[in-house]
Amino acid sequence: MAILVTLDDRLHDRRMTLTELAERVGITIANLSVLKTGKAKAIRLSTLNAICAALECQPGDLLTYTPDDQRDPSS
Amino acid sequence: MTEYRSERPVVWAEHLLKILIWLNWICGAVLAVVLVGSLVFGDDIVRRSATDGITPASLGLVRIALGIGLVTVPLAHVALTRLRAIVATVRGGDPFVAANARRLTAIAWALLGIMFCDLGFGFVAMRNDPQMGWSFSLTGWLAVLLLFVLARVFDHGTRLRDEIEGTI
Numbered sequence: 001m002a003i004l005v006t007l008d009d010r011l012h013d014r015r016m017t018l019t020e021l022a023e024r025v026g027i028t029i030a031n032l033s034v035l036k037t038g039k040a041k042a043i044r045l046s047t048l049n050a051i052c053a054a055l056e057c058q059p060g061d062l063l064t065y066t067p068d069d070q071r072d073p074s075s
Numbered sequence: 076m077t078e079y080r081s082e083r084p085v086v087w088a089e090h091l092l093k094i095l096i097w098l099n100w101i102c103g104a105v106l107a108v109v110l111v112g113s114l115v116f117g118d119d120i121v122r123r124s125a126t127d128g129i130t131p132a133s134l135g136l137v138r139i140a141l142g143i144g145l146v147t148v149p150l151a152h153v154a155l156t157r158l159r160a161i162v163a164t165v166r167g168g169d170p171f172v173a174a175n176a177r178r179l180t181a182i183a184w185a186l187l188g189i190m191f192c193d194l195g196f197g198f199v200a201m202r203n204d205p206q207m208g209w210s211f212s213l214t215g216w217l218a219v220l221l222l223f224v225l226a227r228v229f230d231h232g233t234r235l236r237d238e239i240e241g242t243i
Contacts, residue, residue, distance in 0.1 A: 031243045041241030 025050035103148030176230035183222035
């Protein structure tokens with residue numbers, strides 16, 4: 001998948017844990033982990049809205065597009 | 076407690092289907108024995124039952140009816156075993172799987188075959204003796220249609236669920 005979820009970086013910027021975010025957005029930690037690790041197939045706009053509201057960021061701050069052939073294999 | 080209550084009919088359905096599968100094969104065996112008996116002892120049957128109106132022609136029609144009955148046995152087996160597999164997935168807690176859509180389609184085809192056998196039996200019954208008793212079953216044909224539609228709905232539903240899975 002060329003779309004990467006940079007949730008970890010945003011959480012780090014906000015000094016927030018996944019548990020705290022889960023409580024704020026009302027999504028289970030398990031589902032947020034799926035999102036964070038890039039295993040999610042799709043994200044609902046309502047989820048994106050809740051995360052953006054909690055982290056005070058834009059959707060573009062959470063998602064990046066990196067073509068597979070340009071991605072660092074170590075990442 | 077609630078789970079126990081809701082699961083009981085499913086367990087009963089599983090047991091009932093198991094019995095029906097066995098009964099179907101027993102009926103098949105009985106039909107086969109009678110058919111073979113009518114072939115081996117055909118002359119004796121006609122001679123002894125001549126006063127009851129049994130002729131070689133009517134015996135032939137009875138044999139065809141028995142043959143049609145035999146054909147329905149494997150078809151009913153397909154329908155019953157697939158239905159049992161569907162019930163097992165209900166019991167397992169996850170019936171909305173692609174396999175069940177395929178099973179429903181198989182049941183629909185089997186029932187369609189049974190309905191054609193029923194038409195064949197009706198043709199024989201009307202030619203032979205009104206006492207054989209047959210009437211056109213609109214319900215059966217509607218059930219076939221319903222099953223085909225339901226199978227498509229199930230197939231579509233499972234594909235939708237696959238899409239939704241992994242959506243956060």
